[in-house]
Amino acid sequence: MAAEDQSQASQSDLPYVLILKPPASFLLFGDHFFDSPNFQYLKAYESPLPLPHFLHTHAQSIQALLSSGGAPVTADTIRLLPRLGLVVTTSQGLNHIDLSECRRRGIAVAGAGTIFSADCADSVVGLLIDVLRKVSASNRYVKQGLWSSQGTYPLGYKLGGKRVGIVGLGSIGTEVAKRLEAFGCSISYNSRSKKPLVPYTFYPNVVELAANCDALIVCCALTDETHHLISKEVLSALGKDGVIINIARGPIIDEKELVRCLVKGEIRGAGLDVFEHEPDVPVELFALDNVVMSPHSAVFTRESFDDLCKLVVGNLEAFFSNEPLLTPVALDDLPHFSGRKD
Amino acid sequence: MESIGVLLACPMNSYLEQQLDKRFKLYRFWTVPDKSSFLASHKDSIQAVVGNAAAGADAELIEALPKLEIVASFSVGLDKIDLTKCKEKGIRVTNTPDVLTEDVADLAIGLMLAVLRKLCESDRYVRSGKWKRGDYVLTTKFTGKKVGIIGLGRIGMAIAKRAEAFSCPISYYSRTEKPEIKYKYYPSVVELAAHCDILVVACPLTKETHHIINREVINAMGPKGVLINIGRGPHVDEPELVSALVERRLGGAGLDVFENEPYVPEELFGLDNVVLLPHVGSGTVETRQAMADLVIGNLEAHFQKKPLLTPVV
Numbered sequence: 221m222a223a224e225d226q227s228q229a230s231q232s233d234l235p236y237v238l239i240l241k242p243p244a245s246f247l248l249f250g251d252h253f254f255d256s257p258n259f260q261y262l263k264a265y266e267s268p269l270p271l272p273h274f275l276h277t278h279a280q281s282i283q284a285l286l287s288s289g290g291a292p293v294t295a296d297t298i299r300l301l302p303r304l305g306l307v308v309t310t311s312q313g314l315n316h317i318d319l320s321e322c323r324r325r326g327i328a329v330a331g332a333g334t335i336f337s338a339d340c341a342d343s344v345v346g347l348l349i350d351v352l353r354k355v356s357a358s359n360r361y362v363k364q365g366l367w368s369s370q371g372t373y374p375l376g377y378k379l380g381g382k383r384v385g386i387v388g389l390g391s392i393g394t395e396v397a398k399r400l401e402a403f404g405c406s407i408s409y410n411s412r413s414k415k416p417l418v419p420y421t422f423y424p425n426v427v428e429l430a431a432n433c434d435a436l437i438v439c440c441a442l443t444d445e446t447h448h449l450i451s452k453e454v455l456s457a458l459g460k461d462g463v464i465i466n467i468a469r470g471p472i473i474d475e476k477e478l479v480r481c482l483v484k485g486e487i488r489g490a491g492l493d494v495f496e497h498e499p500d501v502p503v504e505l506f507a508l509d510n511v512v513m514s515p516h517s518a519v520f521t522r523e524s525f526d527d528l529c530k531l532v533v534g535n536l537e538a539f540f541s542n543e544p545l546l547t548p549v550a551l552d553d554l555p556h557f558s559g560r561k562d
Numbered sequence: 563m564e565s566i567g568v569l570l571a572c573p574m575n576s577y578l579e580q581q582l583d584k585r586f587k588l589y590r591f592w593t594v595p596d597k598s599s600f601l602a603s604h605k606d607s608i609q610a611v612v613g614n615a616a617a618g619a620d621a622e623l624i625e626a627l628p629k630l631e632i633v634a635s636f637s638v639g640l641d642k643i644d645l646t647k648c649k650e651k652g653i654r655v656t657n658t659p660d661v662l663t664e665d666v667a668d669l670a671i672g673l674m675l676a677v678l679r680k681l682c683e684s685d686r687y688v689r690s691g692k693w694k695r696g697d698y699v700l701t702t703k704f705t706g707k708k709v710g711i712i713g714l715g716r717i718g719m720a721i722a723k724r725a726e727a728f729s730c731p732i733s734y735y736s737r738t739e740k741p742e743i744k745y746k747y748y749p750s751v752v753e754l755a756a757h758c759d760i761l762v763v764a765c766p767l768t769k770e771t772h773h774i775i776n777r778e779v780i781n782a783m784g785p786k787g788v789l790i791n792i793g794r795g796p797h798v799d800e801p802e803l804v805s806a807l808v809e810r811r812l813g814g815a816g817l818d819v820f821e822n823e824p825y826v827p828e829e830l831f832g833l834d835n836v837v838l839l840p841h842v843g844s845g846t847v848e849t850r851q852a853m854a855d856l857v858i859g860n861l862e863a864h865f866q867k868k869p870l871l872t873p874v875v
Contacts, residue, residue, distance in 0.1 A: 353669055
C-alpha cells in the first residue's frame with residue numbers, strides 16, 4: 221500500500237506528454253513502448269471526454285506531444301495547448317503537423333532524422349528490382365505450380381545501365397542514389413534547389429527529369445507544392461518504357477492518372493508503398509502483374525522500430541532536461557505545409 | 563554456312579533460334595520423334611551443338627556425333643557439358659560470361675530484399691484486401707546484414723559490390739583465398755555459414771560443389787539465416803533445405819534454381835519466408851539478346867576459322 225502511494229506521488233511529479241491517437245508502435249508492441257522514468261503519457265484516446273474538452277482540462281500540464289502520421293497536429297489543437305513546447309513525431313513525414321503554427325508559437329519539432337533512410341532506400345531498390353525482374357509475379361507463378369505446367373515466364377528488364385531519376389534528393393534520395401549507382405545506374409534528380417556538391421545531373425523540373433530517365437523514384441515530402449506533382453504530363457514524359465516507384469506519400473502522384481496509364485500500358489510498371497486513400501487501393505491494380513504494392517511498410521522493420529524507440533525517448537528526455545534535441549526539424553526554411561492529413 | 567548442321571538441345575530463345583535458322587542448317591532436338599535414330603541418321607551432318615543450363619552435351623551425345631567440332635552454351639554454367647570428353651576429342655566449348663553477370667547479381671540482391679522485407683508477401687497482403695483490417699507484420703532490415711558469398715568469381719564479386727552499397731560486411735569462401743581481396747575469407751562453407759546472416763551460392767557446379775549446402779551448413783546458418791541460390795539446383799541438398807524451412811530451423815530462402823527444374827517442392831509454396839523464381843537469373847530481354855549474339859558470334863568465328871569470342875575449351 222505504502223509503496224503504491226509512493227509511486228503515485230512520484231508519478232504526479234513527472235511531466236506529461238500528450239498522445240492523441242496510438243501510434244503504430246503501440247499496436248505492435250503495446251503501449252509501454254516509448255516509456256521512460258523521466259516523463260509520463262497522457263492518452264487522449266483513453267478518455268471518454270471529447271478532445272477539445274480533454275485538452276482544455278489538461279492544458280496547463282501539457283508541454284510535449286507525441287504525434288504519428290495518423291494523428292495530425294492542427295493549428296486548432298495547438299491553440300488549445302498554451303504550454304506546448306515540443307512536438308515529437310514517430311514518422312518520417314511531417315505533412316500531418318502544422319509547422320507554420322509551430323514556428324509562430326515557438327514550438328520545437330523533433331522528427332525521425334535519418335533513422336528510416338536506409339530502410340526506405342532498401343524498399344525502393346527492392347520494389348524497383350521486383351518490378352523490372354518480375355520477382356513477385358514470377359514467385360506467384362511458381363507457387364501456383366505453373367512453371368511445370370505452363371513453362372517459362374516472360375522475360376524481365378535489365379536494371380544495369382538504366383537512368384534513375386530521383387524526385388527529392390534528401391536523406392532518403394541520397395541513400396537510394398548510393399545503392400543504385402552500385403548496380404550501374406546513372407543518377408539524375410529534381411529537388412527544390414540544385415545541390416552544389418552532388419555529382420548527379422540536376423533537372424529543373426520533374427517533367428524534364430521524367431523525360432530523361434527510365435525509373436522515376438519519388439522520395440520527396442508531401443507539401444502543398446508537391447501535391448499531384450506526378451501528373452499526367454510527367455507520366456507521359458516517363459513513357460512506355462518507364463517505371464515509377466513511390467515510397468513517399470500517395471498524394472504526390474495523381475493516382476487516377478497513374479492507374480489509367482498502368483491499365484493502358486502507357487508506362488512499364490510501378491512499385492507503390494503509398495496511396496492517396498490508404499488503406500484503400502485502386503482495385504484495377506490488382507489485376508496487373510507489372511505493379512508491386514506494399515502496405516505503407518517501407519520503414520516497418522524491427523530494427524527501425526528499435527531505433528525509433530531510442531530516438532523518441534531520447535528527444536523527450538532531452539527536452540525535459542533542457543538539453544539539445546537529437547533530431548530537431550529546422551522551421552525557418554519551410555515549404556508550405558498546411559498540416560493537412562494525407 | 564547454310565550447310566553446317568547445328569543441333570539445338572532444347573527451346574531457349576526465339577531470337578537465337580531465328581538467327582541459327584538463318585545461318586545454319588538447324589536441327590531442333592526436342593521435335594525429333596526418336597532421338598537415337600535421329601542421331602544415327604544425322605551423325606555426319608552435325609558439327610555444332612547449342613545447349614543451355616537445362617541441356618548440353620554429355621558423353622553419350624558427344625560420342626554419337628563424330629563430326630562435332632564445337633559446343634556453344636547459352637549460359638555461363640558448364641555443368642551440362644562433358645568438358646573432359648570435349649578436351650579429349652579437341653571439341654571447342656564456349657559459354658556466355660560477362661554479359662549476364664549484372665543481371666544475376668541484381669537478382670541475388672533482389673531475392674535478399676524480397677525475403678528479408680517480405681516484398682512478395684506484402685504485395686499479396688495488399689491484393690487480398692487485408693490491409694483494411696490492419697498493418698502487415700514487421701520485417702527484417704537488409705542494410706548492414708552480413709553477406710557470405712560462396713564463390714568469388716565474376717558473379718560473386720558483382721554481388722559483393724552491390725551489397726557493399728547497403729553497408730553489408732562481406733565475407734566469402736572460395737577454393738583458395740584471394741589475398742588481393744579485402745573481404746574476410748573463411749576456409750570452409752560451414753564457418754562462412756556460421757558467421758553471416760545471408761549466404762549466397764555463386765560458384766560453378768562441379769563434382770566438388772554438388773550439395774555444397776548440406777545439413778551441416780544449414781545447421782550452422784541457424785533459425786535466422788537466409789539462403790540465396792542463384793547457382794545451380796544441385797548445389798543444395800534440396801530435401802534437407804525443404805525440411806529445414808518447413809520446420810523453421812532456417813530463417814528463409816530465395817531460390818532461382820532447383821534440383822529438378824521445372825519441378826519445385828510443393829512444401830515450399832505456402833511459406834511466407836521463401837521466394838521461388840523460375841530460373842530467371844539472366845532472364846531479361848537485353849541480356850538474352852546479348853547471350854544469343856555471343857553464341858552466334860562464337861559459332862561464326864569458329865566456322866570462319868577466326869579466334870573464338872568466349873572459349874572455355
